[in-house]
Amino acid sequence: xxxxxxxxxxxxxxxxxxxxxxxxxxxxxxxxxxxxxxxxxxxxxxxxxxxxxxxxxxxxxxxxxxxxxxxxxxxxxxxxxxxxxxxxxxxxxxxxxxxxxxxxxxxxxxxxxxxxxxxxxxxxxxxxxxxxxxxxxxxxxxxxxxxxxxxxxxxxxxxxxxxxxxxxxxxxxxxxxxxxxxxxxxxxxxxxxxxxxxxxxxxxxxxxxxxxxxxxxxxxxxxxxxxxxxxxxxxxxxxxxxxxxxxxxxxxxxxxxxxxxxxxxxxxxxxxxxxxxxxxxxxxxxxxxxxxxxxxxxxxxxxxxxxxxxxxxxxxxxxxxxxxxxxxxxxxxxxxxxxxxxxxxxxxxxxxxxxxxxxxxxxxxxxxx
Numbered sequence: 001x002x003x004x005x006x007x008x009x010x011x012x013x014x015x016x017x018x019x020x021x022x023x024x025x026x027x028x029x030x031x032x033x034x035x036x037x038x039x040x041x042x043x044x045x046x047x048x049x050x051x052x053x054x055x056x057x058x059x060x061x062x063x064x065x066x067x068x069x070x071x072x073x074x075x076x077x078x079x080x081x082x083x084x085x086x087x088x089x090x091x092x093x094x095x096x097x098x099x100x101x102x103x104x105x106x107x108x109x110x111x112x113x114x115x116x117x118x119x120x121x122x123x124x125x126x127x128x129x130x131x132x133x134x135x136x137x138x139x140x141x142x143x144x145x146x147x148x149x150x151x152x153x154x155x156x157x158x159x160x161x162x163x164x165x166x167x168x169x170x171x172x173x174x175x176x177x178x179x180x181x182x183x184x185x186x187x188x189x190x191x192x193x194x195x196x197x198x199x200x201x202x203x204x205x206x207x208x209x210x211x212x213x214x215x216x217x218x219x220x221x222x223x224x225x226x227x228x229x230x231x232x233x234x235x236x237x238x239x240x241x242x243x244x245x246x247x248x249x250x251x252x253x254x255x256x257x258x259x260x261x262x263x264x265x266x267x268x269x270x271x272x273x274x275x276x277x278x279x280x281x282x283x284x285x286x287x288x289x290x291x292x293x294x295x296x297x298x299x300x301x302x303x304x305x306x307x308x309x310x311x312x313x314x315x316x317x318x319x320x321x322x323x324x325x326x327x328x329x330x331x332x333x334x335x336x337x338x339x340x341x342x343x344x345x346x347x348x349x350x351x352x353x354x355x356x357x358x359x360x361x362x363x364x365x366x367x368x369x
Contacts, residue, residue, distance in 0.1 A: 001022040001035075001036040001366075002031060002037045002038070003020040003022070003038045003040050003366075004040060005041060006018070006020060006043050006044070007042065007044050008020055010344075010345060010346075011330075011344045011345070011346055013322050013323075013325075013326045013330075015044065015322070020353065021034075022366070023369070025351055025368040026349065026351055027347055027349050027350075029347050040355055043356060043358075043364075044356040044357075044360075045345065046345075046353070046354050047325075047330070047344050047345055047353060048084060049081055049083065049084075049306050049307055050082070050083070050084040050086075050116070050328065050333055050342060051077065051086070051263060051266075051305075051328075051332070052085075052086040052117065052261065052332045053086070053088050053121070053235055053265055054085070054087060054088060054263065054265055054266040054267075054270075054301075054306070055087065055088055055267045055268065056073055056087070056267055056268035057077065057267075057268065057272075058072055058076045058270070058271045058272060059269075059272055059277075060073055060268055061267065061279070062087035062088070062104070063092060063280065065096075065103050067103060067106070070107045071111070071112070074109075074111065074112030075113075076270075076271055077113040077305070079365070080307045080362065081307045082113055082305065082306050082307060083113050083367050084113055084333075085115060086116055086117035086118060086158055086332075086336060087119065088119040089120050089121055090121065090133060090134070090279065090280030091122030091123040091125060091135075092123070092281070094139070094145055097120075097123070098148060098149065098152040099152075101153035101156070101157070104118060105152065105156060114342075114350075114352075114367075116336060116342065117156055117157070117158035117159075117338070118153055118156045119159045119206075120149060120160045120161060121161045121206060122137070122186070124138075124160065125138055125161055125185055125186035125187065126138075126166065126187050126188045129163070129187055129188045129212060129213075130211075131210070131211040131298050131300075132282060132301065133186060134281060140166060140167050141162050141166070143172055143175050143176060146160055146176055146179075150179065157180055158181060158336050159180065159182075159183045159204055160181075161185025162184065162185065162202070163184070163185070163186060163187035163189065164184060164187060164196065164202070165187060165188055165189040173197060174201060177203075181204050181335065182202040183205060184198075184206065184212075185205075186206070187222060189222055189225075190213070190219060190221060191220045191221055191222075191225050192225075195225040197225075198225055198226065198228075203231055203233065204233055204235075204335060207236065207263065208222075208223060208226070208234040209223065209242075209251070210237065210242055210299070227254055227255060230259075233260070233334070234260060235262075235263045236251055236260055236261070236262060236263065237264070238309040238313040238319075239264065239265075239302040239304035240304075240312050241290050241299070241302060241304075242299060242302065245317040248319065249317060249318055249319070257326060257331075258326070259331075260327045261327055261328075261331045261332050262310055262313060262331075262332075263306065263332075264306040264308075264309050265301045266301060266304060266305055266306075267279045267291055269286040269291060269303045270303045270304065272286075272303075274288070279293075279300045282294070283295070291303050307362070310325070314360065329343050330343040331343075350368065351367075351368060352367050352368070354366070
């Protein structure tokens with residue numbers, strides 16, 4: 001396949017006009033015999049987006065624990081230009097999570113977005129900052145439990161979220177950091193506690209600013225510790241609900257576009273009408289793009305897919321086009337440690353590419369060439 005007459009988003013995070021060659025499911029420099037030629041009509045050609053933190057869509061949740069749910073999620077995500085996914089778990093009983101992970105390990109990437117990992121948002125989190133997570137299922141960090149999860153998932157677990165203020169988590173981080181990326185999630189940690197976790201190998205922050213102490217001039221907390229730890233990458237939800245646009249712009253200025261990862265944190269109501277849904281077994285009311293936990297009123301994920309989050313960041317929040325695309329493609333690929341195959345348009349990588357017009361309307365999604 002050759003896609004002609006397009007603006008290609010290249011590995012330098014800039015657009016270059018030209019043609020794109022695909023053969024045997026991979027990007028290549030040239031094709032031997034072009035039997036399929038597509039005229040892109042000047043469209044933007046960007047890598048397929050990668051959402052490394054979301055829960056569901058179209059009435060399904062990853063934690064439903066069924067192949068039907070994973071398939072429906074994969075098909076919807078592909079339809080909006082998200083070609084690779086690493087769904088997030090909720091804080092559920094250990095045995096329930098093992099069953100969910102076993103199911104995901106048996107999924108064969110039949111149609112739709114590729115399942116490239118799992119982001120475990122719990123159960124090693126804080127009750128004080130649990131958000132929409134169920135406090136009854138929160139437990140202390142446990143190496144044996146994590147390895148049970150990884151065994152059930154056949155290695156698909158890419159992130160394990162922890163709250164570093166509880167117990168002595170440093171030995172846990174040091175023991176597992178080569179097996180899985182340790183992220184700070186739903187935590188009430190102060191600067192010193194968070195910085196100690198980062199200094200000992202934690203490398204990721206789950207939805208920065210949400211479910212953690214505010215960034216303050218005398219108590220910089222997780223945000224300040226993450227900024228001072230240059231190896232740490234941070235997720236951010238740009239649905240226009242979770243974080244004020246000014247704070248999004250400030251985060252990009254503070255961390256730089258190479259350390260920010262756009263996520264959707266979308267739940268099962270995404271792509272559906274307003275109404276009552278569930279998240280982690282708890283009732284959620286969805287109205288006008290806002291998902292609220294019925295009990296307690298906490299935000300319960302988003303109802304916006306990653307492509308729309310990226311567009312909101314660009315059009316409504318003033319994030320430069322090239323920066324926002326990188327934060328939804330190569331940055332999550334790097335965090336997932338799959339950037340040798342995904343995340344950019346480069347020879348040898350899997351040919352997942354999305355065509356957008358100049359208004360960022362979706363024109364075409366290509367998966368595996």
